[in-house]
Amino acid sequence: MSGGCSSLFSGFRVIGIYSNHVPHALRYHQKHREFYVVTSAGRCFHTFNVNRLGIVAVSNSLEDDITCLAADRMLVFAASGRLISAFAKNKEVVTRYHGHQHEVRLLLPLGDQLISADSGGDVIVWDIQEGDVYLRLQFDPTTFDVSAMMHPSTYLNKVLLGSSQGALQLWNIKTSKLLYTFTGWSAGVTVLQQSPAVDVVGVGTATGRIIIHNIRIDETLMTFTQDWGPITSLAFRTDGPPILASSSPQGHIAFWDLERRQLSAQQRNTHRTAVAAATFVHGEPLLVTNGADNAIKVWIFDQEGGEARLLRSRQGHSAPPTVIRHHGNDGKNILSAGQDGTLQSFSTVHERFNKNLGHGSINKKKEKKKTKDLTYEQLRLPAITVFSSATARQSDWDGIVACHRGRLATTTWNYNRCTMGAYHFKPPGVGRDSVATAVDITSCGNFAVVGLSSGRVDVYNLQSGLHRGCYGNDKKAHNGAVRGVATDTLNQLTLTAGSDWLLKFWRFKTKKQEDALKLNAAPARMMLHRESGMLALALDDFTLTVVDIETRRVVRKFAGHHGNINDMTFSPDGRWLVTVGMDCTIRTWDLPSGSLVDCFLVATAPVSVSLSPTGDFMATAHVDSLGVYLWTNRSLCGPVGLRPLPADYQPTVEMLPGVTADDVQQEQTPEDEVDEFKSAEQLGAELVTLSLLPESRWKSLLHLDHIKRRNKPVAPPAAPKAAPFFLPTVPGLTPRFETAAANQDSQSKVLSSGFLSQRSEFASALESGLQSGSYDGALRLLKDCGPSAVSIQLTCLTSEAGGDDSLLLAFIHMIDSMLASGRDFDLAHAYLALFLKLHLRTLSNDAVAMAALVRLRSRLEAGWAKLQASFNQSLCLLSYAKSALL
Structure with a gap:
């Protein structure tokens, strides 16, 4: 399908x-x-x-x-x-x-x-x-391959072209003539830049040589040599000092003093990759740079010696992110750990709230000193593989704990200070061959639980950084690598999953094992929803297992992924489990129904997913992509009919946000073809359904006399002005002309017998229902009437008011059919109460009607007995739940 x-x-x-x-x-x-x-x-x-x-x-x-x-x-x-x-x-x-x-x-x-x-x-x-x-x-690329272009200042209709062979040509684009050819400097031209001086041009070459050349007299004024490779860009400062900036593929920028003809300053590691371009802002001491490391930086020259400092920047990950998680309860910040080793926080509100927590270092003191023995890259920690964050005590001490690729020690990070924390958690007596594989912070924010590849699980105090013990009698919780750790809301239980196919339950305080659950395969990762107590495990056989930590039983099993499950997340209410895998699918599983309710494909495999605590956005990170992609939850914007997807369901590709062209309309299901969910008219024989009409339409039926006396006007109604022509209408929601009264004398106050003998539409519908056995038409007419109109319709059922005694029996049958179907429960009782109030004396003289009322009473008593049993059962369960909480 x-x-x-x-x-x-x-x-x-x-x-x-x-x-x-x-x-x-x-x-x-x-x-x-x-x-x-x-x-x-x-x-x-x-x-x-x-x-x-x-x-x-x-x-x-x-x-x-x-x-x-x-x-x-x-x-x-x-x-x-x-x-x-x-x-x-x-x-x-x-x-x-x-x-x-x-x-x-x-x-x-x-x-x-x-x-x-x-x-x-x-x-x-x-x-x-x-x-x-x-x-x-x-041009022939073999002899003159155009590699740079520039318009010389004050040269009308002139363009200077540079080639990768080294030659330069000056063309007039209006007359299409070659004006002059510069032989070059035996090196390919990469950059041409106009200087503040007329006729003077800066030329950057592929060998790192910089030539300041006068193109009017074809004379070289000065040359510089950059030792970092080819020149990627040139920029002349225009706010006073004669400075030339040249950038390199290694991320360094050199500043040359054109008066002294020497190097004045250098800015190393401005970007982690090649500097794509560097441009001075005209008339200001500002330099704007960008690079392939996903960064834009603005440098200001206010230091002694002509050096620049970073004024402001916007930068993301220079390598694809591996783990993303929402931080905080408002859902506005997303923590992201990338392959570049940095930990960053992206705001979904505005980019000015972004934070860069930096790159982890082995020793912060040595990194500041930058000794000759250890280079800058050697002091950096490898990429973060998994991390956990908590906001409970982040104002007091570090609230983030991270595991790094191939390292035993876990690091702490401080979100408020945007820096790496003070502690490196390393368990005592463990060899260097072990690696930290899983981590979790307790809900109180005081402790961190760390799992190792050797099967050991340790507890650390985040405030003091002290080791607080480990799980297992022989200091080993599992016989294989720990794949996941989690703690419950009240710090009573610690859950660990290992490659030995076991899920173990431990007491958090005593660190004693209470129970163990054998899994069908080795778990790859684990996720706990603390509020509902549901624990999701992604297994190596591409299946999912959901365990209730209260009963410690497997409550759901899901299968459908065709590749490794990379990550998963719960919805805030715990009803949905969203999983992403290497099969490029994003699947949403409904836990109450135990079925797959949503599935779609993406172009590149997602590696991490996170649902916001408010449920409005889903964030995903993908292979070979530097960004974090946001998806809106449609169920918050309108009704979404979620039904179990069939087994042969084939998902279609959904384009990533911000990737597809805006003018290209994506293929969507037309609104008239959307399979909307329609609720059943009646759920069960033991339940009843209300009419959903306003209470004012039926609740005041028994008090109409009191309402009329209260609303009686003090002064008599004034006679309306005579209209030139009008036709009388029948009272009701639908305007209809009263044809019977049109021929009567307007001055007569005595009603004719023909007017009294005219039956209403409701009486006719009741009479037809008595013959067919269906009273739906009569019930629809009563629903359209207000309280006063309903009272009039029921009053006119007797023979004295123009009706018939058979209509009384038909009305009793209509109420009986309403109670039998279980629909419009509130209307049936309200209509019956008013009917008995009006016609009880008349009904007592009719044996057939009294027999029908006796049958109706038995149906009322039986229906109420079922409802009362359901009410008592619900109240008993509610009182038990309250006593358990207390």
Whole structure:
């Protein structure tokens, strides 16, 4: 059976992605009087303001990844593959430029023209407004491969082209003529940058050489050599000091003094990867850099000696995240541990609330000293494999404990101070071959339970960092590696799962084993929902087992994944279990019904998942992706019909948030084809169903006389003004003309016998129901009437009021059918009470009607006996639950 898209989750947005290897573009907005930096984030680009690095806009997505960016005063140009798109307002595509046969790698806006160069040797000059080709230049990549472009200042219609062979050419794009050829410096040109001085150009080469050249007289003014490899970007400072900044593939930036012709300062490790671009803000001592390490940084030059310091930054993981968890009870912060070794906190509200807890270090004192024996990378701890956090005492001491890849000691982290903690938990008397594999913090925030690959489980105090014992008689809780540890809400139980196929229950305080449960396979990971006491275990045979820690029995078993289950999480109420696996599926299991209710595929395998404590968002992390993806919970926005999925259900691929193009509509199920759940009219013979009508429609039926006396007006009603023409209508919700009274004399106050003999629609429906046995039509008419109208309808049933004695018997049969069906329980009793109040004297003289009333009384007594038994059972269970809690 083919499936549709997810009925429970829909893509919202991606957080934690800021930049990649594409050089940024810096633009100035004259109306806002503010500088903006534009960075690529895959298929879309982000726009940040420089003064706060707050995100301003996210563009619509393109079909392919962006390869280069450029910006002018009004538009942002992005090239993806062979297509160039112009964006207005940092978001919408207004013009597309088609004409390149190879991948575009260089863009240069110049007035009303846009110059682009591709890898095949074509250089095209476009008309920006019309999107037409103004000029096309073709070069042979073997002799002149265009690698850099620049417009020399004050050179009208001139473009300087640099090649990977080392030569430079100056072209007039209006006349399509080659004006001059520079022989070069026997090295490929990587960067061309205009200096503040006219005619002077900075040239960066692939050998690390920097040439300051005068292109008017073709003379080299000065040269510098960078020892860190090719020049990735050049930037001239324009706020006073003659400084040139050059960046390298190793993440370092060198600052050259052009007056002294020497190196003035250097900034090492500005980025963990190659610096994609470095640009000085015009007229300000600010340098904006970005790199492939997913970081944007703004540096300010206010230090002695011309050195720069980091002013502000926006950075995410430089390597894909491995574990994500919501931190806190508000669901607004997500802790994420990445393969780059950092622990970060991403806010779902605004990026200014993001926190970077940094990179773990083996010895913080040695790292500050940076001795020659130990390098910066050797002092860093490897990536975090699993962590646990608690907010109960995070203001007093460290509230995060993490296990690192291949290391025995676990580290603590402080969320409020955004630093690594003071303690390294290492159990005494354990060899270095053991590795920490599982960790959990108690709900009170005082203790941390750590499991090792040797089967040992230890307890530590987070305040003092002291070892507080271990589980097991021989200091060994399991005969294999510990795959998961958990503690309950009241710190009474500790649960451990090991590769020996055992789930063990321990007393937290005495550390004595109470019980053990044999599993069907070795557990891969474990997750406890403390509020409900449900423990989920993902086994190595791709199945799931749910254990109730109170009864210590397996209550649910789920099978359906076709690969390793990477992670799982519970919904806040404990009803759903969401699992992700290497089969690229995200599955939602309903625990009460024990069935799969939602399943969908994603493009890349998810490695971690977390549901917010408020249940509004689901966060996922994926293989080879630097961001954290947010999915909204549709059940909070409207009714969602969740039904068990069939065994042959085939899920469809759901695009990740922020990946698909906005103008491409995803395939969705039409609203008229959605299989909505319809509740049964009656759940069981022993239960009853209310009418759901307002209480004012039936609760005051027995008190109509009192209400009329209370509402009687003091003054007589005034006669209305004579209308030119009107037709009298019958009282009721549906307006109908009273044809019988239209021919009567308006001055006569005596009703004719013909008017009294006219039966109402309700009486006719009762009479037809007496013959057919179905009273649904009559009941619908009564439901549409108000209390006064119901009283009038019931009063007119007797022969004295224009009805018939047979209608009394029909009404009794209607109430009997209502009680037999169990529907409209409240209306049946209210209508019957009013009926007996009005006609009890008349009914006592009718033997047939009295026999029907006797049968109706027996049905009433039997129905109430069943309800009373259900009420007593529920009250007994409720009182037992209250006594157990006390």
